[in-house]
Amino acid sequence: MSRSEELFSQAQHYIPGGVNSPVRAFRSVGGTPIFFEKAQGAYVWDADGKRYVDYVQSWGPMVLGHAHPEVINAVIETAKFGLSFGAPTERETTLAEKLCSLIPNMDMVRFVSSGTEATMSAIRLARAFTKRDKIVKFEGCYHGHSDSLLIKAGSGALTLGVPSSPGVPAVLAEHTITLDYNNIQQVRNYFSNHGNEIACIIVEPVVGNMNCVPPIPGFLECLREVCDQSGALLIFDEVMTGFRVGHKGAQAHYNIKADIITLGKVIGGGMPVGAFGGRRDVMQMIAPSGPVYQAGTLSGNPVAMAAGLKTLELLEQSDFYKNLSARTTQLVEGLQKLADEAGIPFTTNHVGSMFGFFFTSEKKITNFKQVMACDIPLFNKFFHGLLKRGVYLAPASYEAGFMSGAHTDEDIQNTLQAAKEVFAELIAG
Numbered sequence: 001m002s003r004s005e006e007l008f009s010q011a012q013h014y015i016p017g018g019v020n021s022p023v024r025a026f027r028s029v030g031g032t033p034i035f036f037e038k039a040q041g042a043y044v045w046d047a048d049g050k051r052y053v054d055y056v057q058s059w060g061p062m063v064l065g066h067a068h069p070e071v072i073n074a075v076i077e078t079a080k081f082g083l084s085f086g087a088p089t090e091r092e093t094t095l096a097e098k099l100c101s102l103i104p105n106m107d108m109v110r111f112v113s114s115g116t117e118a119t120m121s122a123i124r125l126a127r128a129f130t131k132r133d134k135i136v137k138f139e140g141c142y143h144g145h146s147d148s149l150l151i152k153a154g155s156g157a158l159t160l161g162v163p164s165s166p167g168v169p170a171v172l173a174e175h176t177i178t179l180d181y182n183n184i185q186q187v188r189n190y191f192s193n194h195g196n197e198i199a200c201i202i203v204e205p206v207v208g209n210m211n212c213v214p215p216i217p218g219f220l221e222c223l224r225e226v227c228d229q230s231g232a233l234l235i236f237d238e239v240m241t242g243f244r245v246g247h248k249g250a251q252a253h254y255n256i257k258a259d260i261i262t263l264g265k266v267i268g269g270g271m272p273v274g275a276f277g278g279r280r281d282v283m284q285m286i287a288p289s290g291p292v293y294q295a296g297t298l299s300g301n302p303v304a305m306a307a308g309l310k311t312l313e314l315l316e317q318s319d320f321y322k323n324l325s326a327r328t329t330q331l332v333e334g335l336q337k338l339a340d341e342a343g344i345p346f347t348t349n350h351v352g353s354m355f356g357f358f359f360t361s362e363k364k365i366t367n368f369k370q371v372m373a374c375d376i377p378l379f380n381k382f383f384h385g386l387l388k389r390g391v392y393l394a395p396a397s398y399e400a401g402f403m404s405g406a407h408t409d410e411d412i413q414n415t416l417q418a419a420k421e422v423f424a425e426l427i428a429g
């Protein structure tokens with residue numbers, strides 16, 4: 001029995017499903033989750049001491065790679081002065097100022113402790129600002145697990161939403177409309193009939209929660225246009241894309257202006273941080289400057305702020321994003337070539353350092369239905385084949401992959417060699 005198997009069996013006695021976040025449990029790919037013991041740069045080590053090249057990077061935050069010495073040092077030095085004060089600190093303003101200077105259309109920002117809190121608060125703010133209750137989201141986008149956002153599409157694309165989880169009240173679900181990502185005509189039709197009832201559209205500008213699916217040309221532009229026409233606010237959920245698709249996030253990458261932007265992951269450098277920010281007139285509605293209540297005991301936590309600040313500082317190295325993007329292209333193009341040579345139906349998507357690959361004969365994947373129609377058993381075999389060879393991918397076919405600044409040419413070559421062997425195994429059956 002491996003140490004991970006032993007630990008997983010113990011964990012299941014005390015923690016539901018043995019994990020503190022469901023996708024970690026390997027339910028989708030099968031087998032036992034790997035328990036990690038340490039991480040450094042591009043690598044993680046499991047409880048048996050086996051090393052893996054990591055393309056999960058804690059689901060996105062570790063854009064510099066794990067345990068960057070300068071980030072670790074900033075955390076240690078800050079921790080020496082106390083872990084939490086529940087009172088303002090200078091560091092919060094420094095990080096807020098930095099985010100406002102880097103992220104377009106962000107005049108003010110409020111820190112929280114997770115992406116879920118950021119999106120939940122952004123929705124409340126949009127509802128208060130517009131004095132409307134209904135919100136529009138897209139199937140396949142994930143915005144955390146607050147009640148209003150844990151809603152899937154009803155039976156027809158334009159019906160009211162239904163809860164994705166027991167415990168979410170149906171009356172709340174009625175206020176969440178779920179449309180198809182990248183379906184421009186459907187958005188236009190919906191808004192021409194119901195636009196004046198909608199408080200906001202919330203969207204992952206590049207979806208990283210149905211594998212990796214970028215917007216088709218015109219989709220984000222259409223969202224901006226219908227929001228302008230209807231008075232709804234446009235929320236870009238950049239919890240994943242922020243400091244991932246580029247230094248200024250998806251707004252800059254696609255040249256689209258959002259009214260509210262949510263952030264998380266990278267801005268905490270691996271510590272629990274989220275944030276939402278945007279137009280000054282909107283943000284000033286937040287308590288205590290305005291009436292919209294939002295709070296957090298650990299919000300703006302000094303250690304988390306220090307990790308975020310140091311991370312953002314290190315991202316300013318020249319060509320960081322250019323190199324990161326080039327590495328990502330090298331990996332996905334390498335995989336595509338190997339799959340083609342092996343005769344395996346396969347396609348890829350990537351933007352900046354986010355990437356995804358799909359076992360499918362479709363040439364391009366642009367929506368949720370296509371993602372769900374991919375060959376999931378084949379992905380699962382690929383996942384386990386790579387895992388055995390020391391390459392750690394996200395343990396589900398509907399998750400994006402992430403490159404870090406610590407991945408070297410050699411790491412990518414080793415990954416491609418492992419993939420070549422696994423593709424050959426898949427062909428042999």
Ligand code: PMP
Pocket residue numbers: 059114115116117119142143144145204208209237238239240264274
């Ligand atoms: N929004 C997006 C786009 C996300 O990817 C996630 C988490 N993966 C969240 C929100 C929720 O963030 P958290 O898990 O920190 O609550």
